[in-house]
Amino acid sequence: MLRRIYQFLMIYLLGVAVLLAVKYGLGLSDYVIPGPALILKTSQAEIGRYATDVTDTLAVAVVGQLLAIVLALMVGITGRRTSWIGSFVKVAAYNIQAYPIVALAPIIFILLGDGFVSRLLIAAMICYFPLLLSVLGIMSEPVDDIEHFYRQTGRMRWQLEVKIRAFENLSKLTTVVAGSATLAMAGTIVAEFIAANDGIGYSIRIALYQSDLAKILAALFAIGITISIYQGLLEYGGRLCQKAWTGRSPDE
Amino acid sequence: MRLECRNIQFCYPDTITPILEDLSLVLDEPGLHGLFGPSGVGKTSLAKILAGTFQPASGQILAEGLQNIFYCHNLERLPGWSSVGRHLERITPPDNVALKDALIHQFGLSACLHRRFGKLSLGQRNRVNLARYLVQDLQMLIMDESLANVDESTRSTILMTIKETFPRACFIYISHNVVEVARYCNQIWVLRGPGKHPQAVRIQGLDAHVTTSANPHTLEKAMLEMMNA
Numbered sequence: 001m002l003r004r005i006y007q008f009l010m011i012y013l014l015g016v017a018v019l020l021a022v023k024y025g026l027g028l029s030d031y032v033i034p035g036p037a038l039i040l041k042t043s044q045a046e047i048g049r050y051a052t053d054v055t056d057t058l059a060v061a062v063v064g065q066l067l068a069i070v071l072a073l074m075v076g077i078t079g080r081r082t083s084w085i086g087s088f089v090k091v092a093a094y095n096i097q098a099y100p101i102v103a104l105a106p107i108i109f110i111l112l113g114d115g116f117v118s119r120l121l122i123a124a125m126i127c128y129f130p131l132l133l134s135v136l137g138i139m140s141e142p143v144d145d146i147e148h149f150y151r152q153t154g155r156m157r158w159q160l161e162v163k164i165r166a167f168e169n170l171s172k173l174t175t176v177v178a179g180s181a182t183l184a185m186a187g188t189i190v191a192e193f194i195a196a197n198d199g200i201g202y203s204i205r206i207a208l209y210q211s212d213l214a215k216i217l218a219a220l221f222a223i224g225i226t227i228s229i230y231q232g233l234l235e236y237g238g239r240l241c242q243k244a245w246t247g248r249s250p251d252e
Numbered sequence: 253m254r255l256e257c258r259n260i261q262f263c264y265p266d267t268i269t270p271i272l273e274d275l276s277l278v279l280d281e282p283g284l285h286g287l288f289g290p291s292g293v294g295k296t297s298l299a300k301i302l303a304g305t306f307q308p309a310s311g312q313i314l315a316e317g318l319q320n321i322f323y324c325h326n327l328e329r330l331p332g333w334s335s336v337g338r339h340l341e342r343i344t345p346p347d348n349v350a351l352k353d354a355l356i357h358q359f360g361l362s363a364c365l366h367r368r369f370g371k372l373s374l375g376q377r378n379r380v381n382l383a384r385y386l387v388q389d390l391q392m393l394i395m396d397e398s399l400a401n402v403d404e405s406t407r408s409t410i411l412m413t414i415k416e417t418f419p420r421a422c423f424i425y426i427s428h429n430v431v432e433v434a435r436y437c438n439q440i441w442v443l444r445g446p447g448k449h450p451q452a453v454r455i456q457g458l459d460a461h462v463t464t465s466a467n468p469h470t471l472e473k474a475m476l477e478m479m480n481a
Contacts, residue, residue: 149328152303
């Protein structure tokens, strides 16, 4: 988890340094790009409120991601079959994921309003399709050298088939789930940015209307630290899960 | 029991040259039989056809008194989420628990029961895999290089154990070890490349048992026949 936080801090500081270089290189005013003192002062003033906003956004993203995982597993398990329904699910998933889901967000806001449900739905939809494609890929690929015995002896059941394929691709699955956290967070922020009245995306929208880059930088800092911790926790959970199931550490 | 292949023709998808062409053979008695031939001649394809995994393009498979034909090979793995012993317990039919214990002892697997499959040596993996097929209710088992990576003495013990423990079942042993096939198998079907007629030639093996010792001249004759078929 610390590695993720270090990596984020390095990238964040590098980004701020580039902004400051542009500011001083082109002689821009504090109104366009604030100086280090103003960034620090604004961050100190706003970080508490932004931390609450990010927690709100993260809560929506986590629930959205869980929904997406459950749905992707259900559809992925159905779509693994070689029957017509499996082919139909696969073709539909590949085609729908090619469409930018975020473009559908205005429809959701029009139909469901700008509350919690809209944010949740957009977060879930944005991380659902990449998850689904990964789960479909994993579940459709037979592990012949293990499955052969069960097929030969008539012991193969769909639950066992899913268990074998999940087990054999456990590290891929945990990586995909950890990676989808970023997508869920991005989806929630985009939803808040478009129309919601809560969360860090909403705060960024207000800062944008005020043309206050220092506030935006403070919000980005809060988002980055939060998502680093969340992803770190997911990866740690994935490693624990792998160790418990396979009897060995993923690094072995 | 009787297993007959009549004029089998088979070619892999996206290929035009058949790997098996007008192949016919008959197995009409239980015991350990061999399927021998150079790499790529179609032994595994024929085994999978017999086990029902592949369908021949034409020809017939007639099986009398053979309800369960299993095919096992040396590249199989056990799931890694439990120990080998636990896996064997789960897949052994209740009536065959004593048989499982006996096979574990005779195959030299007692020491590795608490370990997971991935932690075993290649030879141990193949022995465990073979043992789990043998504890099923089977009438025929096709063993495709199932004793690869197992030392010669243990291979001999395993083949003898199979012959003694399952006198009424039929085993087809696929191996490139000409001495072993000639010594332990009863009927040996040597597959020859496509274009040769007949594609499968039957040779009499020594069918060695514990009580009999192989005559070196007979063994040499069988091996020469196999190599020159």
